[in-house]
Amino acid sequence: MRTIEKLRGRLGELCDLAALEMLASWDQLVMMPEQGAPARGRQLGTLARVAHERAIAPEIGAWLEELGERELDPLDADIVRLARRDWQRARRVPPELTAERSQAQVEGQERWRVARERDDFASFAPALRRNVELARAYGACLDEEGAGAYQALVYDYDYGLQVGDIARLFSELSASLSALLADGSGRRRPPEPALPVEVQRRAVESTLGRIGVERKSWRVDVSAHPFTAWMGRRDTRMTTRYEEAGLESLLSALHEYGHALYERQIDPALEGTNLGTGTSMSAHESQSKLWENHVARHPAFARVLAAELRAAGAEVTPEELHGSMVGVEPTLVRVSADPLTYPLHIVLRFELERAMIEGSLAVEDLPGAWQDGMRRLLGLEVPSDALGCMQDIHWSAGSFGYFPSYAIGCLLAAALWEAIERDTGRRAEDLERGEVGPIQAWLGERVHRYGRRLDTVPLAEAATGAGLQVDPFLRYVEPFAA
Amino acid sequence: MRTIEKLRGRLGELCDLAALEMLASWDQLVMMPEQGAPARGRQLGTLARVAHERAIAPEIGAWLEELGERELDPLDADIVRLARRDWQRARRVPPELTAERSQAQVEGQERWRVARERDDFASFAPALRRNVELARAYGACLDEEGAGAYQALVYDYDYGLQVGDIARLFSELSASLSALLADGSGRRRPPEPALPVEVQRRAVESTLGRIGVERKSWRVDVSAHPFTAWMGRRDTRMTTRYEEAGLESLLSALHEYGHALYERQIDPALEGTNLGTGTSMSAHESQSKLWENHVARHPAFARVLAAELRAAGAEVTPEELHGSMVGVEPTLVRVSADPLTYPLHIVLRFELERAMIEGSLAVEDLPGAWQDGMRRLLGLEVPSDALGCMQDIHWSAGSFGYFPSYAIGCLLAAALWEAIERDTGRRAEDLERGEVGPIQAWLGERVHRYGRRLDTVPLAEAATGAGLQVDPFLRYVEPFAA
Numbered sequence: 001m002r003t004i005e006k007l008r009g010r011l012g013e014l015c016d017l018a019a020l021e022m023l024a025s026w027d028q029l030v031m032m033p034e035q036g037a038p039a040r041g042r043q044l045g046t047l048a049r050v051a052h053e054r055a056i057a058p059e060i061g062a063w064l065e066e067l068g069e070r071e072l073d074p075l076d077a078d079i080v081r082l083a084r085r086d087w088q089r090a091r092r093v094p095p096e097l098t099a100e101r102s103q104a105q106v107e108g109q110e111r112w113r114v115a116r117e118r119d120d121f122a123s124f125a126p127a128l129r130r131n132v133e134l135a136r137a138y139g140a141c142l143d144e145e146g147a148g149a150y151q152a153l154v155y156d157y158d159y160g161l162q163v164g165d166i167a168r169l170f171s172e173l174s175a176s177l178s179a180l181l182a183d184g185s186g187r188r189r190p191p192e193p194a195l196p197v198e199v200q201r202r203a204v205e206s207t208l209g210r211i212g213v214e215r216k217s218w219r220v221d222v223s224a225h226p227f228t229a230w231m232g233r234r235d236t237r238m239t240t241r242y243e244e245a246g247l248e249s250l251l252s253a254l255h256e257y258g259h260a261l262y263e264r265q266i267d268p269a270l271e272g273t274n275l276g277t278g279t280s281m282s283a284h285e286s287q288s289k290l291w292e293n294h295v296a297r298h299p300a301f302a303r304v305l306a307a308e309l310r311a312a313g314a315e316v317t318p319e320e321l322h323g324s325m326v327g328v329e330p331t332l333v334r335v336s337a338d339p340l341t342y343p344l345h346i347v348l349r350f351e352l353e354r355a356m357i358e359g360s361l362a363v364e365d366l367p368g369a370w371q372d373g374m375r376r377l378l379g380l381e382v383p384s385d386a387l388g389c390m391q392d393i394h395w396s397a398g399s400f401g402y403f404p405s406y407a408i409g410c411l412l413a414a415a416l417w418e419a420i421e422r423d424t425g426r427r428a429e430d431l432e433r434g435e436v437g438p439i440q441a442w443l444g445e446r447v448h449r450y451g452r453r454l455d456t457v458p459l460a461e462a463a464t465g466a467g468l469q470v471d472p473f474l475r476y477v478e479p480f481a482a
Numbered sequence: 483m484r485t486i487e488k489l490r491g492r493l494g495e496l497c498d499l500a501a502l503e504m505l506a507s508w509d510q511l512v513m514m515p516e517q518g519a520p521a522r523g524r525q526l527g528t529l530a531r532v533a534h535e536r537a538i539a540p541e542i543g544a545w546l547e548e549l550g551e552r553e554l555d556p557l558d559a560d561i562v563r564l565a566r567r568d569w570q571r572a573r574r575v576p577p578e579l580t581a582e583r584s585q586a587q588v589e590g591q592e593r594w595r596v597a598r599e600r601d602d603f604a605s606f607a608p609a610l611r612r613n614v615e616l617a618r619a620y621g622a623c624l625d626e627e628g629a630g631a632y633q634a635l636v637y638d639y640d641y642g643l644q645v646g647d648i649a650r651l652f653s654e655l656s657a658s659l660s661a662l663l664a665d666g667s668g669r670r671r672p673p674e675p676a677l678p679v680e681v682q683r684r685a686v687e688s689t690l691g692r693i694g695v696e697r698k699s700w701r702v703d704v705s706a707h708p709f710t711a712w713m714g715r716r717d718t719r720m721t722t723r724y725e726e727a728g729l730e731s732l733l734s735a736l737h738e739y740g741h742a743l744y745e746r747q748i749d750p751a752l753e754g755t756n757l758g759t760g761t762s763m764s765a766h767e768s769q770s771k772l773w774e775n776h777v778a779r780h781p782a783f784a785r786v787l788a789a790e791l792r793a794a795g796a797e798v799t800p801e802e803l804h805g806s807m808v809g810v811e812p813t814l815v816r817v818s819a820d821p822l823t824y825p826l827h828i829v830l831r832f833e834l835e836r837a838m839i840e841g842s843l844a845v846e847d848l849p850g851a852w853q854d855g856m857r858r859l860l861g862l863e864v865p866s867d868a869l870g871c872m873q874d875i876h877w878s879a880g881s882f883g884y885f886p887s888y889a890i891g892c893l894l895a896a897a898l899w900e901a902i903e904r905d906t907g908r909r910a911e912d913l914e915r916g917e918v919g920p921i922q923a924w925l926g927e928r929v930h931r932y933g934r935r936l937d938t939v940p941l942a943e944a945a946t947g948a949g950l951q952v953d954p955f956l957r958y959v960e961p962f963a964a
Binding site for chain 1 (some may be wrong): 498502505513516520527532536697698699701706716914
């Protein structure tokens with residue numbers, strides 16, 4: 001067998017193990033009986049350890065060395081380039097640490113789920129502390145440039161993205177957003193239309209159906225925190241959640257659809273290789289935010305949503321819907337934040353998680369720091385930890401360095417939307433009819449198909465003609481502040 | 483680390499990988515969108531290959547050799563004894579063959595699902611042929627005693643069970659059953675009570691709830707062919723199926739409950755070892771058949787079922803229910819067969835699969851051979867392959883040598899039931915009140931807790947005082963033939 005085929009064989013195997021890990025995690029959050037948690041923790045730990053061992057095996061190094069001296073076609077050259085990066089990073093992490101993290105993440109999520117219900121941060125703190133310590137140790141292993149554990153963790157989600165650049169973008173962003181917010185102090189978001197859960201459910205189903213979500217290759221389920229998993233290009237699993245009244249279920253559904261479409265439109269030639277997935281969390285979030293902010297919140301698409309809701313039995317006008325979806329009012333909960341204040345929630349999390357990893361914020365001081373930050377950035381008093389520092393699943397699942405991607409994603413989505421309209425014309429007329437084909441096609445061609453062949457910043461440059469920037473997003477939200 | 487701990491560590495890892503395989507298979511049959519099948523096939527193939535590689539690793543041989551010279555406590559001695567057996571058998575099978583079988587089994591099931599719907603055996607035949615060939619090759623690898631591929635396949639499900647003994651038991655059984663059937667020629671089963679699906683669903687839920695099926699550690703879902711999977715001692719997944727009218731959903735639920743309870747009552751000290759699962763398919767089927775035949779079909783338990791069905795909105799008496807569940811009339815479909823004729827369906831499958839593996843029956847001749855067999859054993863004409871040789875999932879999933887366990891299970895269940903009543907008194911009074919605690923406890927103590935420490939025949943001897951026998955089953959069905 002040729003060396004490149006040996007490498008591709010191993011990479012294919014790692015894809016399969018990653019898909020099984022995604023299945024086991026999806027099942028845990030969507031299907032598993034709660035008492036299955038301890039066993040699932042062990043199973044995920046074993047799977048991570050086995051995958052890690054095979055990812056760092058010395059023979060891969062030998063193959064890579066041999067392939068470094070060969071002429072390769074551009075695709076194989078990219079496969080080898082990323083394989084070298086991944087192999088070198090993975091070898092820096094001891095298998096025991098990988099297994100410990102996996103176990104702690106499973107346990108952390110279970111603790112979080114129970115503690116959040118009871119608003120009992122103290123019962124969650126030990127599991128969170130354990131996850132912080134393990135993330136710090138993990139980041140330290142990966143920190144080859146001496147830029148600190150937090151920078152290394154960010155690279156894990158967004159290779160090449162500099163913490164210093166994030167801090168500068170976030171500083172510019174929060175200053176501009178604060179200025180916009182100050183203009184409209186005492187603002188009130190229009191009340192959300194009353195939408196019984198059953199109506200929401202039918203509208204989510206029919207709206208997703210319009211844009212290509214079919215039973216034969218998708219599932220749409222319910223989980224505490226919406227997410228998307230993919231077990232193959234034609235096995236996509238989205239979740240959403242239903243609150244009494246409110247548009248969150250629809251917005252979440254469009255958001256998750258953006259993630260799903262990205263994975264589904266990657267060049268099929270990359271399937272089963274190390275390139276066949278979204279390139280970074282920021283790029284992924286740019287896709288979800290594009291569908292949430294620029295499609296779902298488009299005044300023209302509000303007509304489609306209103307029609308679906310009316311067909312499902314609700315009395316609602318497009319104007320009401322759109323007004324409710326773009327109304328600006330600081331809120332406690334990130335996932336139900338308006339599009340303007342949303343990034344401020346992320347700025348807070350970025351500051352706090354960076355401080356926890358760097359050791360300047362102790363876990364037990366997190367609730368207080370959260371309250372201070374919410375006061376400073378959004379002018380809000382936090383009434384409970386359930387609505388404060390325990391509202392998100394991420395830290396309980398050991399994800400540190402992930403949050404910035406949510407705001408970088410907002411910025412990139414706005415830049416991509418401007419590029420889409422530059423290339424395909426204003427989208428209003430199509431969106432009024434629910435026609436999203438040109439958007440899907442543009443994204444497939446200019447963003448999705450590359451998979452991991454381009455990192456976030458080069459991808460942004462290739463698709464929009466510029467690097468990461470704040471202005472397109474500010475142009476997008478400015479009208480909402482009026 | 484001590485050698486026994488190294489061995490236990492590896493066995494724990496293999497348990498976790500087996501649980502993940504079970505999860506991926508459960509998901510495929512219960513949750514997965516159909517277009518996910520090709521990717522799932524690859525994933526299961528990879529998982530099987532990885533698990534197999536780790537199961538046959540040479541270091542295990544070194545550990546076993548070292549441990550062979552040590553004094554071990556009885557539990558560790560059993561772990562080593564079974565580890566040696568499993569390691570030696572697993573090493574006889576090339577990893578490529580394991581992966582090929584796994585892939586062919588996934589594809590076979592998908593083909594079967596579509597072909598059965600269309601009653602199109604020709605479109606299923608190639609996938610079945612492939613599974614027969616791979617099973618034959620697999621059996622040949624395992625056949626260390628020169629007893630033939632089919633005997634080796636039977637050992638895979640039931641170590642120590644002799645094909646010659648099965649043939650003799652089945653010959654005695656079918657002769658006796660034919661005699662009983664002949665006494666009541668022209669017999670008609672009483673019509674099944676009309677039970678809307680929603681009524682069945684509620685009755686299944688409440689009946690299972692009564693005997694310990696709780697959301698926090700169980701799931702009950704729907705699949706084309708009912709089955710049970712376990713991802714840990716406290717994560718049990720049963721399925722059933724609902725036909726318009728009929729009691730199949732309830733009988734299936736009780737049947738699957740028997741499998742589930744077996745796995746849940748194994749000695750917790752065996753968890754994560756190679757002993758912590760049911761010892762054989764026959765032993766497993768004895769458990770499901772015990773709950774189906776001796777509990778669900780008990781005239782006293784019919785009162786409980788009738789009460790649950792009435793509470794769910796059906797009008798039905800205990801006498802009607804019991805009469806319907808024990809009425810004897812030859813049927814085309816195994817899973818809805820009455821308790822007397824059921825084993826005859828198994829005798830047919832045993833003969834045909836043995837002939838396919840031994841090469842005396844070609845796959846294309848299977849429909850004809852099935853028709854002949856149904857005529858001979860049950861006096862029925864088979865109107866379609868969907869109701870004939872394509873009714874079961876097993877062969878499509880590459881399972882050959884499994885079917886005999888269904889009838890051996892009936893025999894063992896009847897013997898266990900006689901032992902239960904000998905030890906705990908007649909069960910009628912308790913069952914009338916839905917009290918199954920003494921049965922659960924007896925099974926836990928006399929059968930379940932052993933896990934794999936005893937093979938089928940020694941387990942039967944330990945629990946009943948005798949080996950496999952036909953008479954208790956004949957005593958059980960005789961009243962139904964009247």
